[in-house]
Amino acid sequence: MTTAVAPSAQLTAEDRCDRCGAQAYLRVELAIGELLFCGHHAREHGAALKEIAVSVQDETHKLTGSPAASDDAS
Numbered sequence: 001m002t003t004a005v006a007p008s009a010q011l012t013a014e015d016r017c018d019r020c021g022a023q024a025y026l027r028v029e030l031a032i033g034e035l036l037f038c039g040h041h042a043r044e045h046g047a048a049l050k051e052i053a054v055s056v057q058d059e060t061h062k063l064t065g066s067p068a069a070s071d072d073a074s
């Protein structure tokens, strides 16, 4: 089984949520492109998007227990 997809790099501080611009922890690859979400929006949209996603890179586990999370929870 061969996939043409390059090994996905880890999400970094350069990756920003498409909705609010916070650091992204979820990358959702769709047939039409790629979406990035912060922890907040990953929870909000992740479940629905995972159903239609080609592939999902979920790093939201980094948020739990991370006191350095700078997500603006307003």
Ligand SMILES: [Zn+2]
Binding pocket: 017, 018, 019, 020, 021, 022, 037, 038, 039, 040, 041
């Ligand atoms: Zn967001």
